[in-house]
Amino acid sequence: xxxxxxxxxxxxxxxxxxxxxxxxxxxxxxxxxxxxxxxxxxxxxxxxxxxxxxxxxxxxxxxxxxxxxxxxxxxxxxxxxxxxxxxxxxxxxxxxxxxxxxxxxxxxxxxxxxxxxxxxxxxxxxxxxxxxxxxxxxxxxxxxxxxxxxxxxxxxxxxxxxxxxxxxxxxxxxxxxxxxxxxxxxxxxxxxxxxxxxxxxxxxxxxxxxxxxxxxxxxxxxxxxxxxxxxxxxxxxx
Numbered sequence: 358x359x360x361x362x363x364x365x366x367x368x369x370x371x372x373x374x375x376x377x378x379x380x381x382x383x384x385x386x387x388x389x390x391x392x393x394x395x396x397x398x399x400x401x402x403x404x405x406x407x408x409x410x411x412x413x414x415x416x417x418x419x420x421x422x423x424x425x426x427x428x429x430x431x432x433x434x435x436x437x438x439x440x441x442x443x444x445x446x447x448x449x450x451x452x453x454x455x456x457x458x459x460x461x462x463x464x465x466x467x468x469x470x471x472x473x474x475x476x477x478x479x480x481x482x483x484x485x486x487x488x489x490x491x492x493x494x495x496x497x498x499x500x501x502x503x504x505x506x507x508x509x510x511x512x513x514x515x516x517x518x519x520x521x522x523x524x525x526x527x528x529x530x531x532x533x534x535x536x537x538x539x540x541x542x543x544x545x546x547x548x549x550x551x552x553x554x555x556x557x558x559x560x561x562x563x564x565x566x567x568x569x570x571x572x573x574x575x576x577x578x579x580x581x582x583x584x585x586x587x588x589x590x591x592x593x594x595x
Contacts (some may be wrong), residue, residue, distance in 0.1 A: 400482040402426045402474055405456075408488030412470075415463040417585055420446065421456035422474060428452050429478020433459075437545070438469030438489065444545055452476065460586030464545060464577050465492045512580050518592035519568055525578045525589075526563040530556045536582040540566060540591070543575045568593050 401407070404421045412418055420433055433446040447457045468491045474484045511528040530536045538552040548571065551564040568576075568591075576591040 400426070401487045402480055402482045402484060403472055403486050406472065406486055406490045408471070408486045408490050411491045411493050412461055414461050414465050414492050414494060415586060415588070416461050418459045418461055419456050420459045420472060422452070423482075424452060424455045426482050427474065427476055427478065427480045429476040432475045433457065434473045434475065436469075436471045436473060436485075437465070437467060438471070439467040440544060442544065443473075446472070452478065458583045460581045460584070461492060462541075462545065462577075462579060462581075462586050463588035464541065464543070464579075466494055467492060512578055512587050512589045514566075514578055514589055514591050517590075518594045520593070520595050521567070521569050523566045523568065523591070524563055525551065525566050526561070527552075527580050528561045530562065530580075530582065531584070532556050532558050534582045534584065536580070538562065538564065539579050539581075541577050541579050541588075543577075548576065 402422050404423055405419060406412065422431075429452055431450045431452055432448045433450070435444050435446050436442075437444070446459050450457055469489045470492055471486045471489055474480070513526050515524050515526075517523065525538065525540075527538060533555060535555050536552065537550065539550045540548045542548055549566065551566065552562060566578075571593050573593050573595050576593060577588040578591055580587040
């Protein structure tokens with residue numbers, strides 16, 4: 358048989374409940390409400406990648422965001438959870454653009470990558486991709502030239518392996534597209550920035566790189582513009 362307590366009996370029962378239990382119950386209620394409120398506003402501002410995808414190193418990937426949820430100038434950063442480091446993908450991008458092209462470096466590989474969006478303005482929602490995505494080993498890289506022809510980006514290092522001075526040569530950086538050539542170590546840290554400009558015509562470059570003061574090990578000559586990223590392995594041996 359079910360016993361129904363009258364209102365005075367219910368009040369008496371609550372008064373007999375230890376204060377510590379009532380406070381614990383109240384705290385739990387507050388935590389539940391905060392959790393629900395947080396999830397209501399936890400929509401990721403970043404649309405793509407959303408998380409869970411597998412992205413090929415060396416490919417060109419669109420990174421997009423919801424323009425209705427963010428204002429100001431944006432910076433996009435990549436979190437490598439397996440190595441515990443941040444790196445910048447793009448900086449000073451107007452939020453109105455809605456997307457950028459990301460040249461995924463060929464040296465990246467792992468299963469715990471996320472992208473973070475920072476802004477000088479306002480943002481409603483989560484700044485991170487909803488969960489981790491994977492970057493798989495590199496695949497052959499090419500880009501479509503303005504004339505519609507598929508052409509490889511060629512980058513060579515001579516001599517290689519090296520112990521002193523080397524020539525890093527890049528053929529045909531497309532006209533009018535900001536480009537950069539840099540040397541990074543095996544963790545992706547920039548060692549030297551060799552070129553960072555906008556070619557005024559289809560441009561071939563040959564740059565001198567001094568590795569005499571570098572520790573022996575593996576490095577990469579990294580070429581990047583809005584269309585493609587290319588990395589060539591360099592072996593430094595002293």
